[in-house]
Amino acid sequence: LKKKQHVNKTPQNKQKHLPPSPPKLPLIGNLHQLGSAPHRSLLQLSQKYGPVMLLHLGRIPTVVVSSAEAAKDVFKTNDLHCCSRPTYAGSRRLTYNYLDVAFSPYSDYWREIRKICVVEFFSVKRVQSYRSIREEEVAKMVKSISDHSSSSVAPVDVSEMLFALVASILFRVGFGTSLQSSNYKSGKAIHKIIHDMETMLGGMSGAEYFPAWIGWITDRVTGVQKKFDRITSELDVFFQQLVDDHLTPGRKQEHEDIIDVLLRTLKEQTGVVGAAQLGHASVKAVLMDLFLGGIDTGAITMWWAMAEIVKNPRVMKKAQQEVRNCIGNKGLVSESDTEQLEYLKKIIKETLRLHPPAPMILPREAMSHFKIQGYDVDPKTLILVNEGAIARDPKIWNDPEEFFPERFDGSSVDFKGQHYEYLPFGAGRRMCPGIYMATTTLQFGLANLLYWFDWKLPNGMKVEDLDMEESADASLTVPMKNHLLLVPQKLYQN
Ligand code: HEM
Numbered sequence: 001l002k003k004k005q006h007v008n009k010t011p012q013n014k015q016k017h018l019p020p021s022p023p024k025l026p027l028i029g030n031l032h033q034l035g036s037a038p039h040r041s042l043l044q045l046s047q048k049y050g051p052v053m054l055l056h057l058g059r060i061p062t063v064v065v066s067s068a069e070a071a072k073d074v075f076k077t078n079d080l081h082c083c084s085r086p087t088y089a090g091s092r093r094l095t096y097n098y099l100d101v102a103f104s105p106y107s108d109y110w111r112e113i114r115k116i117c118v119v120e121f122f123s124v125k126r127v128q129s130y131r132s133i134r135e136e137e138v139a140k141m142v143k144s145i146s147d148h149s150s151s152s153v154a155p156v157d158v159s160e161m162l163f164a165l166v167a168s169i170l171f172r173v174g175f176g177t178s179l180q181s182s183n184y185k186s187g188k189a190i191h192k193i194i195h196d197m198e199t200m201l202g203g204m205s206g207a208e209y210f211p212a213w214i215g216w217i218t219d220r221v222t223g224v225q226k227k228f229d230r231i232t233s234e235l236d237v238f239f240q241q242l243v244d245d246h247l248t249p250g251r252k253q254e255h256e257d258i259i260d261v262l263l264r265t266l267k268e269q270t271g272v273v274g275a276a277q278l279g280h281a282s283v284k285a286v287l288m289d290l291f292l293g294g295i296d297t298g299a300i301t302m303w304w305a306m307a308e309i310v311k312n313p314r315v316m317k318k319a320q321q322e323v324r325n326c327i328g329n330k331g332l333v334s335e336s337d338t339e340q341l342e343y344l345k346k347i348i349k350e351t352l353r354l355h356p357p358a359p360m361i362l363p364r365e366a367m368s369h370f371k372i373q374g375y376d377v378d379p380k381t382l383i384l385v386n387e388g389a390i391a392r393d394p395k396i397w398n399d400p401e402e403f404f405p406e407r408f409d410g411s412s413v414d415f416k417g418q419h420y421e422y423l424p425f426g427a428g429r430r431m432c433p434g435i436y437m438a439t440t441t442l443q444f445g446l447a448n449l450l451y452w453f454d455w456k457l458p459n460g461m462k463v464e465d466l467d468m469e470e471s472a473d474a475s476l477t478v479p480m481k482n483h484l485l486l487v488p489q490k491l492y493q494n
Helices: 038-049 068-077 089-094 108-120 124-129 131-151 158-175 187-203 212-222 224-247 258-270 275-293 296-311 313-327 342-354 435-452
Strands: 052-057 060-065 370-372 375-377 382-385 453-456 485-490
Touching: 038 052, 038 060, 060 068, 068 370, 068 382, 089 187, 089 224, 108 258, 108 275, 124 435, 131 158, 131 435, 131 485, 158 187, 158 258, 158 275, 158 296, 158 435, 187 224, 187 275, 187 296, 224 258, 224 275, 258 275, 296 313, 296 342, 296 435, 296 453, 313 342, 313 435, 342 435, 435 453
Parallel strands: 060 382
Antiparallel strands: 052 060, 370 375, 453 485
16 A cells, blocks of 8 residues: 655654754753843854754754744745644643633634634724724823823833823723723733733743653742742633623623623624623633733833834934824824824834834744755744844844834835734734734824924933843843833923
């Protein structure tokens, strides 16, 4: 009998053409080389070992990709071979055993839940339907900055303010509740809990990297697991309460929020009232994605954008002129106005190039054998694409370290996953579904900050003194190391 041929049969070890690897240590492999800012350390390693490297993170073989061509091999040519996510104890607990979208391995379930989310609440129509919420929340932020600036010359903490803005919008759109009425209340509290979760997920726990018995010991020693479990349970109580509230008969509904949409979809799909009970874990898992993926990415992008704008007075002046010419003395920036702000859009693009909030994208896992730039990749290999490094590659970008929004003048490069030199939202089947939701908030929030206020550094600080260092705590997302403190000066009366 002839043996069945598989298209992607894994070659025998000796025939394999594996990517170059830095030397590794027993047991930990190359883990010690990741450091606290993995996108930076991996860039340095790639300068020595090339744009496709094979590392061993403890027991996990990991291919690290740092060039646009290699990223294209991953996200376009071989997307179907590697569109799964690795399964680790931390993400399993967090996602109710992978009932979410972001961490779920590739499966029929993932295809179905992602489709529901994309069609039901990431669509342009649905995002636009939440416009009045964004307008109200931005107006509240403008008012609170105005009140502050009329009574004080002290700086405002722009970072926390932006966390509060994005979280307030997401809480109302997604959860049908206000941030202030939740336990988290402030941008500061939200920032802290998301940061804690992401640092734990980014660093993962010993159990992921080492054989089970050592992992168990390291986790006990570091206390990571205990903290992780505490926060996960706290969030579960919060999400369950939200689901229960939404099921209360006669509940007053401000609009159809994402929980309503999910509960309705579940009911329609099963056709049986009450069967939605079965799917509550799926609803909570999706809420967890929105909580983790939908707040800090946007807040961090606006935080970096404001820092770059203040650091580059030429850019601030040009952006302010644009928005003020467009709005005039109308006294109101509406969301439709922001569509015309071409320079502001380039500022956002440039911010996402120089400071992508998730510079390592999200890890993928190979499902079958395939090749990247001619190198063999085995099934179960972890694949990390260093998007942050590619977006600063001097072979692709002129003066890559400069913040220069004009580099996008007349350029067709966008972040929709077709330009492999620039992938702040990832690409392929796992690409971020929240792009439109995110960019709508970014444009509208920044347009208002630039229309209503001039922004100055505090205490006679010079732009050269503004510390643009990245935070280095091995988290999934990378904010600025220090909070951005700025003095607002109001230009118009509202
Ligand atoms: C500036 C804002 C944002 C950035 C830069 C960003 C970036 C990313 C990146 C890099 C990925 C991984 C893509 C891949 O693996 O190829 C991702 C996935 C994801 N993002 Fe976003 N994101 C943003 C905003 C949002 C928002 C607002 C939401 C929801 C409210 C969201 C929800 C998700 C989800 C659910 C996934 C997982 C998709 C999947 O695995 O199928 N993101 N995002």
